[in-house]
């Protein structure tokens with residue numbers, strides 16, 4: 644008997660490369676000020692087996708200090724992708740988790756790092772993003788609303804704000820633990836397909852336009868209806884088939900309006 648147990652880790656085939664679940668989980672840094680933090684994040688990622696780093700509107704591009712702190716993880720830094728907005732960085736993701744040290748005015752489904760990691764690994768057949776905010780002010784409410792869940796690292800309530808790279812290290816460690824423990828999914832089990840973040844944004848725009856046409860939302864005084872609806876749909880997490888039904892309903896409403904307005908004109 645071998646003294647170790649053979650475990651089958653989850654791998655996906657993407658274009659002819661074999662990619663592990665951890666390679667399908669992006670770490671997204673928004674508006675980072677200190678390049679040293681970006682380098683330390685790259686190192687935190689590599690030690691835990693992650694490789695996809697995205698930078699959203701960084702205040703400065705990775706410099707010598709970033710490479711010094713990345714140490715042996717310089718290739719992650721060199722391959723980091725830069726985006727202007729968070730929406731662009733997570734457009735292809737079906738699961739987006741935003742990390743925050745504080746609870747905001749608008750409550751959102753919360754996870755601890757362990758729950759976050761289990762969910763991310765379970766759903767990593769499609770790109771997943773874990774998003775980290777600015778050193779000075781974290782993520783804006785608008786950015787947090789792009790996320791399906793928020794993850795909070797339990798810390799001293801009197802001082803709960805970790806250094807950015809240390810927060811990334813804790814989440815990446817949990818991702819690694821979840822990856823190592825993950826039971827292989829039986830190949831005959833159908834995993835639910837979820838729409839990407841970009842598809843959901845298109846749906847919200849479609850919904851807002853339809854609700855403006857019906858007069859439920861007044862363009863000049865939109866209020867918080869869309870924010871509440873986004874929270875509702877984020878909580879429900881429609882699957883791809885349900886998403887198509889929702890889009891179909893909106894299109895049918897708009898078709899009806901056109902018929903009505905044509906009838907009124909006649």
Ligand code: SAH
Nearest residue numbers: 742743744775776780781795796804805810
């Ligand atoms: N001063 C900021 C915190 C910045 S720390 C604020 O008050 O929001 C930089 C980033 O590290 C945060 O945006 C968050 O993504 C992450 N972070 C720091 N502490 C955290 C914690 N306790 N739980 C979850 N994320 C945390």
